[in-house]
Each structure stands twice: as C-alpha cells, then as structure tokens.
Amino acid sequence: MTPEPAPRPQPGRTPPRVPPLSRTTVAEAALRLLNETGLEKLTLRAIAAELDVKAPALYWHFKNKQELIDEMATEMYRRMARDEPQQPAGWREMLLAANRGLRRALLSYRDGARVFSGSRFTGADHAEQQEAHLRALLEAGFELPQAVRTLTTTFMYTLGFVTEEQGVHPVAGERREGYDVSERSERLADYPAAAAAGSHLFEDYDAHFEEGLELILAGVAARYGIS
Template identity: 65%
Template sequence: MSTERRAPLDRARVADTALRLLNETGLDGLTLRAIARELDVKAPALYWHFKDKQELLDEMATQMYRRMVADIALDPADTWRERLLRVNRALRAALLGYRDGAKVYSGSRFTGTAHARELEEHLRVLTGAGLTLVQAVDAARAGTMFTIGFVIEEQGVVHLAGERRQGYGVEERARRLSDFPLAAEAGRVLFDDYDRQFEEGLALVIAGIEARYGIG
C-alpha cells in the first residue's frame, strides 16, 4: 500500500482525490463509492467528513479556487477593466483544468472564509473606480457568471483539451446544414476557437459595464 493511501483521511485529501478522479469519470461518474475505492477505504468512512455529495463538491470548488488564487498575481494597481480581465481569464483556466470543472464550481458554496480576502480586494478595485458597492457586486457577478456559463458550454463540446464531443465537428456540421448557409457558417464561430470567443464575450461584458455605469 502506498504512503499516500496510509495517510490520515481528512477533507482536503478526499477533495484532492475527487478532483483527480473527476478527469477520469466526469461529474456524473464521480460517486462517493468510487472515491472511497480510490482511497482504499469503505464508503461510510467518507461520511465522517462529508454528509453528502454536494458538501464534497463545495470542498472541491474551494480547492479549485485556492489553486487558482495561488497561480494568479493580482496587482493592487489594476484598473477595474484589468482586474475583471485578469480574474475571469484565471477562472476560465482553472475550470478548464478539470473535466466538468465549471459544473462542479457552479452553485457551490466555498467552505471557510479564506476567499474573503481576495473578494475584499476585488471590490476595493471596483469601488475605487467609482462604482457603488451594489454596482461593483453586479459587475463582478456579471463577469463571473459569463465565465462559468461560457466554460460549461465549452466543456460540453470539448471535455478536456483535444477531446471533442462527437457531433460537434465544424466541417461535419457545415455539411449537415448546407441548405442553411448562414447557420452552417455560424458553426465555425460557435464551435471553434474558444479562446477568441471567450475574449470577445468578456470584452462585451466589460463594455456593457462601462456603458451601463458610465465609468471610464
């Protein structure tokens, strides 16, 4: 038995194992029984740490967030635009690191309060640009929800890098829709070059915030 398997079982170890297993099974296949088997313990042992799967997903999302924050350098001198770009690009990259990462993250509740430090700094940048607190929260949420929703759709087509879902080949789709030339050509925009799509969508969100709140 490996040293890792003999290590004491705790919430962090269970969540870390679940995140590793997620890339193999996807969210639908991620069960407490499968995680217990990976840890070489009985499934009931996990219920000492998590009362149900949602509580485990909360811890997984929290670990995803912690890893994202560790990999991103936030500059207090950021403009509000730079901050929204930096945070949402980092969020997308973090979610794409796991199969169904955006689905795990969506709707989950962070455990603990460690995330409050980054949230406080984020809101200070936005309110410092002239937004009210309500406007700052709405602006930050708009960026976050766009990013999570975008990645959910992106991962519905490309599960992991280079692993495209059958039926979403751009050329194949164009052939099937050949009687509808605009719809056929739209597939080259909808289902290809997700980096470009994300950057354009995020730019639209930021332009909308600027226009809505009249900030420069």
Template identity: 55%
Template structure:
C-alpha cells in the same frame, strides 16, 4: 468504522484531492462517493464522517479549486484600470475551471465551505470602488463577469472536455452537411460556435466589460 492495519487516518483533504483527480478521469457524472472510497481503499460509509453526500463533496472541491486560483493569480499589476481588473478576474477563473474535466459544472451552484477567498475578494471590490463604482455596482459587475465566464466554460467543455480532446457530435463539417443548403447561415455559424475558444472568450469578455461600463460603471466621464 475500524481501519485495517497500516491504513492511515482518512481526512477531508485526502477526499477532496482524490475527488479532483478522479474528476479528470471520469467526469462529473462518473464521480460518486463510492468511486472515491474505492480509490482511497475504504468503505463508502467512512467518507460520511467528512462529506455527507455528493453535493458536500462538490462544495469542498469547488472551494479547493478557488483556493488554487487565488494562490496562483498574485496581486493586480500597478496601474491596472477597472476594465483590466475585471478582465483578469474572468481570465483567472477560466484558467482554473479548465484545469478539470467538467470544472465549470462542478463550480456552478456550489457553496464555498470556508472564507479563504474573502481577502482577495475584498481587495478586488475595493479597487473597483476606488475606480468610481458604488459598492453595489462593484459586486454586480464582478458577478456578471463571473457568470459569463462560468457559462462560457460550461459550453467550451461540452465540446472540449479536456485540452486536446473533442466530444463527438461537434464536427463542423458534418454539422454543415446535415443542415444543408436550406440553412446556409446556420451551417456557416458552426465554425464560430465550436472553434477558437480563446479568441471567442476574449471577444465576449470585452463585450461584457463594455456593457458593464455603459450600465454600472463609474459616472465620471462626460
């Protein structure tokens, strides 16, 4: 397709950057190739040279998100035990996903489009193997932390799509009043279910890592 005079050549990086920026404005449901094209001041078919459909765009966006996460974490502190290695992985992933509206939903089920993550993943798995995990157990342990974190952030972002923003329908007081005295425990649970996500994430992460230690972890302890 011919470009208008003065228009710069479109490339995949521009499309992905625009997609991530629009994600924070309109969310996953509002993000379309047509919307991205409008933002870039091109016709939608121009995008198909680079991304064939929305899923391909999401794959590229998820890859860019992981690249951002890998670039900002740095190396593991000397002397970190395997529990802290897994905890750091979960915390780093959560921070990366929370940077974007619906970030966890975008990341879930996507296919990475390059191998830029491989070096850091290899180093992480080697550290776990050196701590006494079998290679298979190291991979499964990392996956368990990954899916816990991803699922937790999906639920967190349903309530708080962005920091400081609260979705309608999650008011704890209104929920308790709707449940009434007939369901006191369910009414009381709202304060724990829909608040203090930082503390709840750390609590859940600790439980997950303790479970990994009991089922997959090194067998060197008596």
C-alpha cells in the same frame, strides 16, 4: 500453532505515509479522479477506493455528494487563488486577469465548470479576493451594487462559457460527437447563416472568450459611465 512473526521492515525503506482522512484529503482525491471519470461517474465508493478506506468512512466528513462537490470547488478555488498573480491596476485589467485565471482553473479539470456551478464555498477562503476586487471597483468609482453586479456578471459569463466549452470538449483535445463544423454545415445547408456560424461557435475558443469578455466590460463602462 505458533503464529508467524511479523515481517521485518527492509533496511533503508520507509513505509508509505497515508495522510489522515479529512475533508481536504477526500476533496483532493476526488479531484484526482475527476479527470479520469468525469463528474457523473465520480462516486463516493470510487473515492474511498482511491483512499484505501471503506465508503462509510467518508460520511464522517460529508453527508452527501453535494457537500463533497462544495469542498471540491473550494479546493479548486484555493489552488486558483494561490496561482493568481498580483492584482493589476485598473478595474478593467483586474477583471480581465481574474476571469482569465478562472477560465484556466476550470479548464484544468474535467467538468471543472460543472463542479463550480452552484457550489457553495466552505469557510471564508474566497473572502479576501472578493474584498480586494470589490474595493478596486469602489475606488474606480462604482457604487457597491454596481460593483457586485459587475463581478457576478463577469463570473457567470466565464462559468457559462466554460460549461459550454467543456460540453463540446469533454476531454481536452477531443471533440464531442455531433460538433464537427463541416458536418454541421452540411446538415444545415438550407440555413446558410446558421451553417456559416458553426466556425465562429465551435472554433478558436480563446478569441471567442476574450471578445465576449471585452463586450461585457464595454457595456459596464457605458452603463455606469465609468472609464
């Protein structure tokens, strides 16, 4: 039997370009799927299907899901660093801008804070920004241990805040069942202070975040005697 000839490419049509498989392309595909599935349902099989490869091909780049999550967090960081404006003058302004930017970056992905939490950045992508932040604090009069504590405390506040925020709103604009403020008030009617607290806990996250960050910075200034 004579084999059928291969179809000729259509004039003026360029075949789609499939990027070579790498740690970065796999992480980028995983981040695309993250907003659709959430972290719990993000599987290597689904990522392989997104890339049109067999799942075992991914194991050439990642030994397990945690390694993939580390690379996803690193790619999130790279994008955040590219979008970060010029570092403002003043240690308070620098920390406000850095943590506002971190919150925006985490909220731009479903379960973004969970991806970041406990992940280890691959390579040294974060070192330049960390060096700049530490130097700004040192120049403002902090000692190195104080600068480290200040950076990690504000970072962990932001990470924890967004983790809770995304727990209540797993998908942007949608509130998880059980977090309706009026329903909560009725359920806690015998505890009036706790019932009234709901509107402060689960509403206006922007103002809540800003005030909490300002409280930390005021505590840092008072603790270390730096204005």
